[in-house]
Amino acid sequence: MKHFDEPALDPAASAQQTMLTAFLAALGAVMAIPLAIPQSASAQTAFTLPAPPFDVPMLPSPSGNWTVMVGIGGEYRPDFVGAKNDKFVPIPIFTIRRAGSIDQFRGPRDSASIALLDVGNFRAGPAFKYxxxxxxxxxxxxxGLGDVKAAYELGGFVEYYPVDWLRLRSELRQGIGGHTGTVADVSADVVLPLIQRLTISAGPRFTWKSTKATAPYFGVDAAQAAASGLSMYDARGGAHSVGFGSQISYRINPQWEVHAYVEYEKLLGDAADSPLVKLRGSSNQTTVGIGASYSFDFRIR
Known part of the structure; x- marks a missing residue:
């Protein structure tokens, strides 16, 4: 987090404080709206879409009712991966699942996803991360290190509940744009209700990245070394990080939910050994966030 001995009139800090204040005010307004909604209400079917012109082999038909979760959050996280200072950024929330399936738990590290396969305690489908x-x-x-363009990671996820209080999830994504490597995330969360509608969760995380997903952010070539003053560094892929996260969430009613979370990540391997991290950053990465989401149903004929 930002050091408390920074100048009180620092423009960047003032802007971040203004953004955080505005976000907290908006979140408070969002939380207040549902109080007027009957607690017994359930998600209503908002609209109906026509059936697709064809079915995808090996996958269930998309016809039927689906539940969409959309929302907005904000988090203090490192300025960039490997940085030692933090910034406040908005975070979108988006998932789709079969209506009527088990109540969905969403972890703060989950990519946007669609559970095309939703059978019992098992889900799978496409996943996307920006x-x-x-x-x-x-x-x-x-x-002196040059810019890295935005990347779009496309792939899929699988999720399984061996028991009703434990969620296991893994994602595999391929980068397009700023990096063209492969990223794998694995997580486990113990999900426990504290009181009615109030849930706490926590568990370990692990991330693996290929060389093409690591080098653009942690490597230093000859030109960059000359311009930045850092030594040349050939960053390779492998185990990228391990960590632990915890979240507390409150379901106001069947549609609205609010949550807060903290995630800690320890960089490993070539990412942690990069001169950018060793000399100018930190391998210890902490993220603190809050958010609110709304769920509604739609139908495909």
């Missing part, structure tokens, strides 16, 4: 661009002129630590 990785923001990294601009070298925004942070002094990146001077």
């Amino acid at each position: 990785v923001a661009s990294r601009k070298s002129d925004k942070y002094a630590e990146l001077t």
Whole structure:
């Protein structure tokens, strides 16, 4: 997090405080709206879509009712992966699942996803994650390292509940744009109700990245070394990080939910050994966030 001895009139800090204040006010307004909604209400079918012109082999028919979860969150997280300072950024929330399936738990590290296969305690389907661009002129630590374009990670997820209080999830995604490597995330969450509608969850995380997903962010070539003052570094892929996360969520009614969370990540391997991290950043990465989501149903004929 930002150091408390920073100048009180620092423009960047003031802007972040203003953004956080505005977000908290908006979140408070969102939380207040559902109080007027009867607690016994359930998600209503908002609209009906026509059936697709064809079915995809090996997958169940998309016809039927689906539940969409959409929302907005905000989090303090490192300026860039490997940074030692933090910034506040908005975070979108989006998932789709079969209506009537077991109540969905969503972890803060989950990608946007659609559970096309939803059978009992098992779900699987496509997943998507957006990785923001990294601009070298925004942070002094990146001077001379050049920009990294935004990346779009496309892939899939599988999720399984061996018991009703334990969720196991893994994702495999392929990058397009800023990096063209492969990323794998594995997580486990113990999900326990504290009181009615109030749930706490916690568990370990692990991330693996290929060389093409690691090098653009942690490697230093000859030109970058000359411009930045860092030594040349050939960053390779492998185990990227391990960590632990915890979340507390409150379901106001069947449609609305609010949550807060903290995630800790320890960089490993070539990411942790990069001169950018060792000399100008930190291998310890902490994210603190809050959010609110709304669920509604739609039907496919």
